[in-house]
Each structure stands twice: as C-alpha cells, then as structure tokens.
Amino acid sequence: MGRAEAEKRRAAVARLEQLRADGDLSAAHVRLVADGLGVSARTVWRWLAGGGDDPAERQVRPRYALTxxxxxxxxxxxxxxxxxxxxxxxxxxxxxxxxxxxxxxxxxxxxxxxxxxxxxxxxxxxxxxxxxxxxxxxxxxxxxxxxKSVYLRRPEEIRGRVWEMDHKQLPVLVSRPKGKPVCPWMTTIVDDGTRALVGWALAVTPHTGTVLTAMRMALLHDPEVSPFGAVPAKVRIDRGLEFAAGPVRDVLAALAVVPHRLPAYQPHRKGKVERVNLTIEQTLISHLPGFTGGPRDAAGRLYGPVDDSPAALRIAEHTGIGPMRIDDFVKRLADWVAWYNTERPHRALHGLTPLAAWEEDEAPLARIPADKLRHLLLASTERIIGKDGIRFQGLDYVAPEIQGRGGQSVEVRYMPHDDRTVEVYLAGRHLCTATPTGQLTAEQTEAFRQQQREEAERLGRERRRASRRARRELAPMTGTSPATESRLVPAKTGRSASRQALDAALRARASTSLLGIKPITKNEES
Structure with missing residues (x-):
C-alpha cells in the first residue's frame, strides 16, 4: 500500500481512538471510516484493537529502481x-x-x-x-x-487580430479536366479569437497564388463570399516555402502584418487551424467517395466505388469514371465552410458558432476597401485577347477597355473559385475589370457596345485624317505642273516676275547642278 494511503489510515485510527477516549465512539463512526477508506468495519475494529494490521505500522516494501x-x-x-x-x-x-x-x-x-x-x-x-x-x-x-504531452494554452484573442495559416493535402481523390486523379491541397486561414474559417483556397499543388487567394478572402469584407474580413495584426505560419514567397511577404509588409514563422515540425503551435483541418477530414472528406483514409480490403483496395490503385487511376484518367470532379468538390467544400462557420457550435466558444462569436465580439476591426487590395491579393496568369474576349477557365471575359486589343497578351489576376470578375493588367498597369459575357448586366452590355462604336468612329477619323495628309504630300508629284521644291526655287523672285522668267530660273538650276555638274553654255560648246 502506498504512503499516502498509510497516512490516511493512520489519521483515521488516531481520530477513532480520540473518540473512544472521550466516550463518544460508536459503531456508526467505525462504519463511516470504513466506507471512506474502502475497507470493512471489521478491519477498522481490528486496527483499534491493536491487532497489528494497521498499514501505518508496517514497513513499506521498497520498489525496484531502474538502472x-x-x-x-x-x-x-x-x-x-x-x-x-x-x-x-x-x-x-x-x-x-x-x-x-x-x-x-x-x-x-x-x-x-x-x-x-x-x-x-x-x-x-x-x-x-x-x-x-x-x-x-x-x-x-x-x-x-x-x-501524451501537455501544452500551454494561449490567452484568448479578440476577433480579427491573429490568423493561423496552414497547407494540407486533403486525403481524398478528385479528378481534373486533364491528367490522372490527385489529392488536392488546401490553404486554410483561421481566426484565432473565434475559430472562424475566414479564408481558404484549393489547388492541385500549393503555390503562391493559392496563399494570396486565401488571404484575399480573409481580408475582404464581402458578404457574398464571406461574412468575415479584417486586416490582422499578426499571422502564424509554418516553414512552408509558399508562405515565404516574395509576393506573400510583400502583402504582409504592405499591410503592416507581423509574420510569426513557427519552428518546424511543431503543429501544436498553430493548433486551431490544425483542429479545423482535422474537422474537415472527419465531418466532410471521410464521407466522400475517394477518401484515401477509409477501410481497405485484404488486397489493399479501398472499399466503395473509388479505387486508388495506380491501375485504377490510369483507367479513370482516360474514361473519366472514378473520383468526383474537382469543381464538384469545391462546391461541397464551400457548403461545408458555410455550415462550419454559421451552424456548428464550438465547445471552446461556449456553444457558439464562429459567426455568432464574431458578431458577439465588439472589438473594432481594421478593414481596407477592395479596390485598394486589388493589386496585392490575386493569383495571376498570362492570356491573349481573342475574338470573344479573354478566355479563362471556360469563360469569355469582356470589358469596354479591351476593345481593339485582339491578339494582345495581357496578365489576368483572379481569385480561384470566384468567376464573377477578373482583373486585367497590361505591361504591369491595371487595364480593366472584366466580366464573363453571360453575366453582363444591361448597363455593362450597353457600355461595351458604346465603346465599340466610339472605337470604330475614332479609327475612322484617324484613317480620314491620314488620307488627307497623304493626298497633300502626293498631289505635287501626281499633278501636270512641274514639282516645286523650296530649295530649287530662288529665295526672292518678286511678285511681278513673269512665268517665263520663273521657268528660265528653274532651267538654269536644273537637277544636274545638285550633283555638282555645271550646265554647258553655247560659248563653251563652241
């Protein structure tokens, strides 16, 4: 028996002996002590009788000490x-x-x-x-x-002040428009104070554009995309190369956000975003076909309709029959994010949802208008303007400013999974905001056509002006009268000079004199 138990029993026996000395000891006292110590009443009476069974009086056997x-x-x-x-x-x-x-x-x-x-x-x-x-x-x-380790818990933060960012390869197979099915990567941004998933982006492979896309969602206050949005004071990131890329550093520096790069292989230092990633896997991905962490048969094949063996993936690449399409998965993930933020109660938030905790917190938020963040937070790619506009991700984007620029190469900056608009840049300068053709409003359509008419009229005026200029230059060369050139005509001929005198002057200074050949006179000829 341990020393602590021995001390408890010694104290109990001493108390019962005191009651007996005062004449107040009863069987009820003995039963009460027996129940508290987990022994029988007979054992307690034996202790009082001094039968030598009191563990307090016995020597505790020493334990074996490891060498x-x-x-x-x-x-x-x-x-x-x-x-x-x-x-x-x-x-x-x-x-x-x-x-x-x-x-x-x-x-x-x-x-x-x-x-x-x-x-x-x-x-x-x-x-x-x-x-x-x-x-x-x-x-x-x-x-x-x-x-089995114990970790320190950070003090609670107020909303919108600290982010936690992470990359994770999701354990689910999705099919791409081209190529074999893959497990996509997700960039996640979680608000430390409310556990809200304020920004996310999905890609086949993680890259800087994915990080910028997730940051844009987390920074902008756009109710159509997310009810959150604020500029934090600090962001916790791991050692991923995408987080250390120049564009990401430039964005954080421009917004005066302090990056806190955590030591490698210590995921508990950003435990909130790690917990969200695990929740995504447990409540969404594990229920989808193609979940690579699911049960397998004796041959190692996944149970269910999707097989992740190399042979099955090659077949799915050519037949298209297999894992769900990546665009369908993006929609499912977007619905899950909305559910997590607005409907799922969180134990750490005392039963509130992340959105309710965000709205309940009255701490002021630092926000920047979307137009001031346009140049910082979009992924980019190169495109050539075609007859139908800028072809990008299966849509044709148009804007009045791209009129007359067919065949020109431009930079398209975009937010993945948000096809409402793209930003178009020419030679590093913002040209316009383009909208898919099928999503133009009546006003945008009229503005596009008006620009088309104005462009045609402008070019017409330029052509007519050029034609008039060309006619003025070519008229002396095509007329029947001799060509007059200022350097061939005497500086002063007088207004009353006759036409014969002018012709004589021109003959005297014929073009041969320009080559240094002097005309031969009649006297010289003789």
Missing part, C-alpha cells in the same frame, strides 16, 4: 517490457542469448551483478519511473510523445 542499463534496453527493444525482461534474464543466467539473438554487449555489461526481478516488477518500475510521453516516444515515436 541505466534497464532504460537503455527499453529504448533498444522499442518499449517492449517482455523483450527487456528476457534479455535481462539471459544475461543473469549466463546464456547471453534471447529470441535466438545475442544480447548487445553494452546491455550485458550494464546488467552484470544485477539482481533478478520478475516481469511484473520490471513493468511496474517502468510505469513508475518513466512518464507516459517517454514510454510512447520509444514505442511509436514522435507522434506518440506528442499525444
């Missing part, structure tokens, strides 16, 4: 206490061999002269002297150690 060799053996045999006991017994017996293999020399040297103990005693010693985290570290590795 350094025992600890090294625990690590060597990966936490297997039975293997440690067999090896220890083999060394003490002099055989030096266990399970058909010799015991390592450093263990045999460490166990020389040790006393023999049974397996149960050895197991109790490991349990008493090693923490659960230490034991799990040798059994299952770092994941086991973290599962």
């Amino acid at each position: 350094e060799a025992d600890r090294e053996a625990y690590a060597f045999y990966r936490g297997n206490v039975s293997a440690v006991h067999r090896a220890r017994a083999a060394v003490l017996d002099g055989t030096g061999t266990t399970a058909g293999a010799p015991v390592p020399g450093f263990l045999a040297e460490g166990w020389k002269g040790a006393r023999a103990v049974d397996r149960r005693t050895l197991a109790r010693a490991f349990e008493a002297e090693m923490t659960p985290a230490e034991r799990e570290a040798w059994k299952t590795g770092e994941a086991g150690r973290r599962a």
Whole structure:
C-alpha cells in the first residue's frame, strides 16, 4: 500500500481512538471510516484493537529502481517490457542469448551483478519511473510523445487580430479536366479569437497564388463570399516555402502584418487551424467517395466505388469514371465552410458558432476597401485577347477597355473559385475589370457596345485624317505642273516676275547642278 494511503489510515485510527477516549465512539463512526477508506468495519475494529494490521505500522516494501542499463534496453527493444525482461534474464543466467539473438554487449555489461526481478516488477518500475510521453516516444515515436504531452494554452484573442495559416493535402481523390486523379491541397486561414474559417483556397499543388487567394478572402469584407474580413495584426505560419514567397511577404509588409514563422515540425503551435483541418477530414472528406483514409480490403483496395490503385487511376484518367470532379468538390467544400462557420457550435466558444462569436465580439476591426487590395491579393496568369474576349477557365471575359486589343497578351489576376470578375493588367498597369459575357448586366452590355462604336468612329477619323495628309504630300508629284521644291526655287523672285522668267530660273538650276555638274553654255560648246 502506498504512503499516502498509510497516512490516511493512520489519521483515521488516531481520530477513532480520540473518540473512544472521550466516550463518544460508536459503531456508526467505525462504519463511516470504513466506507471512506474502502475497507470493512471489521478491519477498522481490528486496527483499534491493536491487532497489528494497521498499514501505518508496517514497513513499506521498497520498489525496484531502474538502472541505466534497464532504460537503455527499453529504448533498444522499442518499449517492449517482455523483450527487456528476457534479455535481462539471459544475461543473469549466463546464456547471453534471447529470441535466438545475442544480447548487445553494452546491455550485458550494464546488467552484470544485477539482481533478478520478475516481469511484473520490471513493468511496474517502468510505469513508475518513466512518464507516459517517454514510454510512447520509444514505442511509436514522435507522434506518440506528442499525444501524451501537455501544452500551454494561449490567452484568448479578440476577433480579427491573429490568423493561423496552414497547407494540407486533403486525403481524398478528385479528378481534373486533364491528367490522372490527385489529392488536392488546401490553404486554410483561421481566426484565432473565434475559430472562424475566414479564408481558404484549393489547388492541385500549393503555390503562391493559392496563399494570396486565401488571404484575399480573409481580408475582404464581402458578404457574398464571406461574412468575415479584417486586416490582422499578426499571422502564424509554418516553414512552408509558399508562405515565404516574395509576393506573400510583400502583402504582409504592405499591410503592416507581423509574420510569426513557427519552428518546424511543431503543429501544436498553430493548433486551431490544425483542429479545423482535422474537422474537415472527419465531418466532410471521410464521407466522400475517394477518401484515401477509409477501410481497405485484404488486397489493399479501398472499399466503395473509388479505387486508388495506380491501375485504377490510369483507367479513370482516360474514361473519366472514378473520383468526383474537382469543381464538384469545391462546391461541397464551400457548403461545408458555410455550415462550419454559421451552424456548428464550438465547445471552446461556449456553444457558439464562429459567426455568432464574431458578431458577439465588439472589438473594432481594421478593414481596407477592395479596390485598394486589388493589386496585392490575386493569383495571376498570362492570356491573349481573342475574338470573344479573354478566355479563362471556360469563360469569355469582356470589358469596354479591351476593345481593339485582339491578339494582345495581357496578365489576368483572379481569385480561384470566384468567376464573377477578373482583373486585367497590361505591361504591369491595371487595364480593366472584366466580366464573363453571360453575366453582363444591361448597363455593362450597353457600355461595351458604346465603346465599340466610339472605337470604330475614332479609327475612322484617324484613317480620314491620314488620307488627307497623304493626298497633300502626293498631289505635287501626281499633278501636270512641274514639282516645286523650296530649295530649287530662288529665295526672292518678286511678285511681278513673269512665268517665263520663273521657268528660265528653274532651267538654269536644273537637277544636274545638285550633283555638282555645271550646265554647258553655247560659248563653251563652241
């Protein structure tokens, strides 16, 4: 029995003896003490009679203390206490061999002269002297150690002040328009104060544009996309290269947001976004066809309609029959995000949803208009303006400003999964905001046609002006009168000069004089 129990029983016996000395001891007192100590009333009466059964009077048997060799053996045999006991017994017996293999020399040297103990005693010693985290570290590795570790909880933040950002490859197969099915990557931004998923983006592979897209959603206050949106004071990120890219650093610096880069392989330092990622997997992805973490048959194939074997993926690439399309998955994910933010109560928020916690918090928010963030937070690609506009992601985008620019290469900046508009840049300068042809309003359609008419009229005027200029230049060369050029005509001819005198002057200064050839006169000829 442990020392703490012995102390409790010693105190109980002392109290009962005091009651007996005062003449107040009763059977009810004995039963009460017996119930509290988990023993029978007869045992308590025996203690009072001085029968020698009081554990407080007995010597506590010393436990076996682990040696350094025992600890090294625990690590060597990966936490297997039975293997440690067999090896220890083999060394003490002099055989030096266990399970058909010799015991390592450093263990045999460490166990020389040790006393023999049974397996149960050895197991109790490991349990008493090693923490659960230490034991799990040798059994299952770092994941086991973290599962048994205790972490500090950060103080609660107010809304919109701190972000946590993360990349995660989702364990679900989706099919692309071209190529074999893949597991997509998701960039997630969680508000520390309210656990709200304020920004997200999906891509086949993580890249800087994905990060900027998620940041744009988290920064902008657009009720059609997200009810949240604010500029934080700090953002926690891991060592992912996409987070360290120049455009991301430039955005954070421009908005005076302090990036806090966490040490590698310490996901608990951004536990809120990690918890959201796990919730996505548990409540959404695990129910979808193509969930790669689902149960498998004896051959290793996933149960259900989707098989992730290489042969099945090659067949799905050519037939299109297999995992769900990536655009369908994006819609499912968007619906899930709306449900998580607005309907799912959160235990850490005292039963509130993230949106309710956001609205209940009255802390002021730092917000920036969308037009001031346009140049910072969009993914980009190159496109050539065609006859129907700018072809991008299966849609034709048009704007009055692209009139007359067919065949010109432009930069398109966009937010993935939001096809309402794209921003068009020419030579690094913003040209226009383009809208899909099928989503133009009546006013936008009229503005486009008006620009088309004005462009045609402008070019017509330019052509007519150029034609008049050309006629003025070519008229002296095509007329019947001699061409007059200022350097061939005498500087002063007088208004009253006759036409014959003018012709004579021109003949005297014929074009041969321009080449340095002097005309031959009649006198010279003779």
